[in-house]
Amino acid sequence: MSAQDKLQKAIETAIIAGYQLNSEAFEFLIQNADNMNPEKVMNLVLAQVELMQNKPIFIDRDQIVSVIHKMAVTELQEIMVNQELTPKCQIPQLEHTSECLTSKASQTQPSNSIETDENNYFYPYAKNIPSELKVLEDATGRLTSNGTLGEYIGLFQDRFKRIEKILRQRMDVRGATPLTEALKSQPQSKMKIICMLIEKRESKNNTILSVEDPHGSATILISQKASEEVKKKALMLLPDTVFCAAVIKTRTDLLLAEDIIFPEVGRKQPVRASEPIYAVLTSDIHVGSTKFTKEAFRRFILWLRGKYGTTEMREIAGRVKYLLIAGDIVDGVGIYPGQQLELTIRDVHKQYNYVIKYLEKIPSYIEIVLSPGNHDAARKSQPQPAIPDGYLTAIQSKPNIHSVGNPCYLSLHGVEVLMYHGVSLNDIIGVIPGMDNDHPEKSMKLLMQGRHLAPVYGGKTMLSPENRDHLVIERVPDIFHAGHIHVLGFCNYRGVLIINSGGWQQQTEYMEKLGLVPTPGKVPVINLQTMETVVLDFM
Numbered sequence: 339m340s341a342q343d344k345l346q347k348a349i350e351t352a353i354i355a356g357y358q359l360n361s362e363a364f365e366f367l368i369q370n371a372d373n374m375n376p377e378k379v380m381n382l383v384l385a386q387v388e389l390m391q392n393k394p395i396f397i398d399r400d401q402i403v404s405v406i407h408k409m410a411v412t413e414l415q416e417i418m419v420n421q422e423l424t425p426k427c428q429i430p431q432l433e434h435t436s437e438c439l440t441s442k443a444s445q446t447q448p449s450n451s452i453e454t455d456e457n458n459y460f461y462p463y464a465k466n467i468p469s470e471l472k473v474l475e476d477a478t479g480r481l482t483s484n485g486t487l488g489e490y491i492g493l494f495q496d497r498f499k500r501i502e503k504i505l506r507q508r509m510d511v512r513g514a515t516p517l518t519e520a521l522k523s524q525p526q527s528k529m530k531i532i533c534m535l536i537e538k539r540e541s542k543n544n545t546i547l548s549v550e551d552p553h554g555s556a557t558i559l560i561s562q563k564a565s566e567e568v569k570k571k572a573l574m575l576l577p578d579t580v581f582c583a584a585v586i587k588t589r590t591d592l593l594l595a596e597d598i599i600f601p602e603v604g605r606k607q608p609v610r611a612s613e614p615i616y617a618v619l620t621s622d623i624h625v626g627s628t629k630f631t632k633e634a635f636r637r638f639i640l641w642l643r644g645k646y647g648t649t650e651m652r653e654i655a656g657r658v659k660y661l662l663i664a665g666d667i668v669d670g671v672g673i674y675p676g677q678q679l680e681l682t683i684r685d686v687h688k689q690y691n692y693v694i695k696y697l698e699k700i701p702s703y704i705e706i707v708l709s710p711g712n713h714d715a716a717r718k719s720q721p722q723p724a725i726p727d728g729y730l731t732a733i734q735s736k737p738n739i740h741s742v743g744n745p746c747y748l749s750l751h752g753v754e755v756l757m758y759h760g761v762s763l764n765d766i767i768g769v770i771p772g773m774d775n776d777h778p779e780k781s782m783k784l785l786m787q788g789r790h791l792a793p794v795y796g797g798k799t800m801l802s803p804e805n806r807d808h809l810v811i812e813r814v815p816d817i818f819h820a821g822h823i824h825v826l827g828f829c830n831y832r833g834v835l836i837i838n839s840g841g842w843q844q845q846t847e848y849m850e851k852l853g854l855v856p857t858p859g860k861v862p863v864i865n866l867q868t869m870e871t872v873v874l875d876f877m
Contacts, residue, residue, distance in 0.1 A: 342371065344371065344375060344377050345371040345376045348367065348376035348379065348380035349364075349380075351377060351381065352384065355384050357384070357394075357395070357397050358396050358397070360396040360397070360398050360399070362399040363396075363398050365399075366402060367379075367402070369466070370465075373459070373460040373461065373644055374406070374459040374461070375459070379402060379405055379406060383397060383401055383402055386401065386404075386405060403461075406459050406461055460643075460644025460645070460652055460655070460656060461656050462644065462656045463614075463656045464616075464657050464658055464703055464704070465701070465703040467613050467615055467659060469703075469705050469738075470611075470749070470750065470751045471660065471705045471707070471740070471748065471749070471750060472748065472749040473740070473748060474747040474748060474749055475747040475813075476724070476742050477721040477723065477745075477804070477808040478723040478724045478742065478743035480804075480808075481721065481804055482804065482805060483802045483803050483804050486803070489804070489805070490803040492805055493801070493803040493804060493805075493807055494534070494795075494807075495552065496805070496806055496807045497534075497790070497807040497809075498534055498552060500807065500810045500812060501580035501601050501789055501810060502532050502580065504601045504789055504812065505532055505580070505599070506532075508582075508599070510530075511532070511599060513530065514530045514531055514532045515529045515530065515531055516554070517549070517551045517553055517554040517555065517556045518553045518554040520585070520593065521587075521591050523587045524587065525587055525588060526586060526587065527586070527587045528584070528587075528596070529585060530582055530583065530585070531549075531551070531582065531583055531585060532551060532580065532582050533549035533551050533556070533558075533581065533582075533583065534549060534579065534580050535548075535549055535575050535576070535579050535581065536555070536577070536578075538577070544560065544561050544562055545559075545572050546558070546559055546560075547559075547560065547572070547575070549583070557591065557592055557593065558585060558592075558593045558595050559594050560572045560595045561594065564595060564596075568595060571600070572595075572598060573771050574600075574784060575598070576769075576770070576784075576793045576794050577793070577795070577796075578793045578794055578795050579788050579790070579793045580601065580788075580789075580790075581599060581601070581788070582598070582599040582600075583595050583597070583598055584596045584597040584599070600787045600788055600789075601787070601788060601789035602786075602787055602789070602832075603786050603787070603789070603814045603832050603833075603834060604814070604832065605832045605833055606814055606816075606833040606834070607833060608816040608834075608869055609752050609754065610752075610866065610867055610868070610869060611751035611866035611867045612752075613867060614657060614865060614867045615657050615658075615659040615751060615865075615866055615867070616654060616657045616659065616863050616864060617658070617660040617661075617662060617750055617753075617755075617817075617863070617864045617866055618658055618661045618662070618862075618863050619662050619664070619817075619837055619839045619862050619863075620661070620663055620664070620821075620839050620840075620841070620842070620861055620862075621663060621664035621665055621666060621711070621759065621819075621820070621839045621840070622665070622666040622821045622824055622843060623667050623668070623842045623843075624666055624668065624713065624841065624843040625667065625668045625683070625689050625692050625693045626668050626669040626670070626671075626682060626683040626686075626689035626692070627669035627680060627681065627843055627846070628681065629845070629846050630682070630842060630843055631842050631844060631858045631877065634842065634858065634859035634876040634877050635696065635842050635859075635876070636696075637876045638859075638861065638876045639696055639700060641655050641874070641876070642655055642658060642661070642700050642701065642704065643699065644656060647874075654872065654874070658704055658863070659703070659750075659866075660704065660706075660750050661704055661705070661706045661707070662707045662755065663706070663707065663709070664744075664758065664759055664819055664820060664821045665710050665711025665712070665714060665744055665759030665760075665821055665822065666711035666713040666759065666822070666841070667690070667693055667710075667713075667725075668686060668689035668690055668692075668713060669681060669689065669843075670686055670689070670713040670714065670715065671685070671689075673712070673713050680847075686715055690725075690729045691732060694730070694732045694733055697733065697739060698732075702738050703738070704738065705738050706739045707742060707748060707757070708724075708730075708739065708741050708742070709722075709724070709741075709742050709745075709746055709757055709759065710722045710723075710724065710725050710744050710759065711744065711761070711821065711822060712759065715729045716744075719800040719801060719802040720744070720761065720791070720792050720799060720800065720809060721743060721744060721802065721804070721808040721809060722744040723743045724741040724742050727741075744758060744759050745757060745758035745759075745791055745808070745809065747813065751866050753816045753817065753869075754813070754815045754816045754817070755815055755816065755817045755819055756811065756817070756818045756819065757819045758791050759820065760778070760782070760821055760822035760823065761792070761799050762785070762791060762792035762793075762794065762799040763778055763781045763782070763785075763822055764798045764799070764822075765792070765794040765797040765798050766781040767823075770784065775823055775825055775853070775855075776825060776827075776855075777825075778822075778825050778827045778838035779829045779836050779837070780827075780829075782820055782838060783831050783836055785811070786811065786818060786831060789811045789812075790807075790809055790810055790811060791809040791810075791811060815834060816834065816835065816869070817834070817836075818834055818835070818836045818837070820838050820839075821838060821841060822838075823838055823854070824843060824854065824857070824858070825838065825854070825855070825856060825857050826838065826839065826840035826857045826860045826862065826873065828862060828871060837864075837871070839862055840856070840858065840860050840861075841856060841858055843856060844856065844858055858877060859875060859876040859877035860873055860874070860875050860876075861873065861874045861875075861876065
């Protein structure tokens with residue numbers, strides 16, 4: 339029996355019993371007919387009405403919702419008592435501290451969830467909440483590089499100018515001196531300079547920094563007598579990072595460092611949505627790969643439809659309004675040598691068509707945002723424009739699916755999200771002490787401190803010499819979302835929720851060589867009203 343037939347049956351049941359539905363109740367049943375058994379709900383409503391001393395003429399929406407909630411409670415009790423099932427997943431809550439918290443594979447239990455049948459009610463709260471999705475910044479359509487030397491010079495000049503502006507907003511940096519004036523100062527003069535790191539090298543327990551600004555260049559010495567705090571900050575410096583140094587002028591042109599000041603982010607109170615609606619963050623689906631976790635991803639889609647998981651999980655699913663996918667939607671073709679041996683789909687167009695078949699099954703009230711990664715059919719240099727329409731023709735008629743560039747800024751019910759695939763994390767991990775694949779959120783934190791998404795030129799991240807450096811983090815987001823590393827990790831840093839969303843690909847030979855152990859199928863879900871995070875496990 340179709341949903342519409344069941345709806346008609348439910349209405350007839352009410353009329354035969356001598357009752358009518360008011361307009362709100364009728365509209366509610368129509369909107370939710372696909373997600374519940376209307377006839378079963380109506381029979382329970384009528385049973386409840388019959389117990390009332392003053393029986394109403396009209397059945398209203400509140401009476402229907404009341405019955406639905408009772409059904410959910412009853413179902414949960416049956417699961418926990420009669421079937422003696424444990425919760426489907428461990429759902430850790432994010433502590434709002436400045437310390438990073440990583441969700442490892444051992445911290446979440448495998449899901450014992452089963453698919454629900456048509457009689458299990460699913461109430462999509464988010465369906466009746468209007469979308470408030472806005473694309474605040476996206477470089478797509480504004481990329482004009484021809485790759486000339488002059489453009490590269492212009493790129494770094496723009497980066498310096500804009501990060502210098504961020505630094506000069508600090509009270510302790512406003513009086514910073516240009517390098518040429520600093521070098522003319524008297525010996526023992528103390529001052530602050532804003533500069534870009536060109537090279538860092540070690541020499542006899544000292545660290546030597548070669549730096550420059552638009553006016554000149556200089557050498558900064560961090561001696562072995564410097565404080566441990568200054569030495570630690572020097573270790574965190576990446577090439578091409580713009581920073582401030584508190585220095586003392588020596589008798590030569592050498593500057594002696596007393597402190598290092600990053601552009602940083604000030605502590606902020608995150609903006610919160612007015613509605614208790616959720617955003618799901620994920621990335622690195624890698625459809626087409628032999629290691630794509632197809633069954634786990636299928637369970638994920640079923641969960642979004644309210645057809646998988648515990649009552650608690652489905653209650654969360656009903657509040658999901660946004661799904662953000664931060665790149666590597668497909669595995670691509672010809673991305674690395676020998677990739678064809680690890681592909682189940684060897685045509686990139688067919689890979690995208692396969693992904694779209696999944697996305698089309700997601701309820702239309704959920705806004706889906708897609709951005710590219712290094713495996714996608716977009717240029718590899720950063721920033722990346724949106725995936726070309728030719729690969730996503732099937733979604734052009736889907737108003738709830740949006741294709742954007744990498745990086746991009748979004749507003750979800752007023753909560754600002756910086757979404758970036760995260761290729762530059764490779765330039766940090768393994769180079770900076772304390773950074774590794776098991777804790778990608780720590781590397782993301784370093785990018786926030788330096789206020790740039792990909793500071794290193796000439797590393798593993800290709801940069802496009804645009805007339806504007808779109809990778810400078812000028813506006814501080816409420817959520818910083820990345821992927822690429824395939825390991826789930828998150829932390830709260832100065833009011834910014836930093837999340838690396840893991841992915842859907844099991845360990846490949848390449849990952850094994852790197853010693854990288856992915857955490858596929860673990861999905862972070864954010865309550866945009868409270869900024870609390872839960873992690874659901876679909877493996």
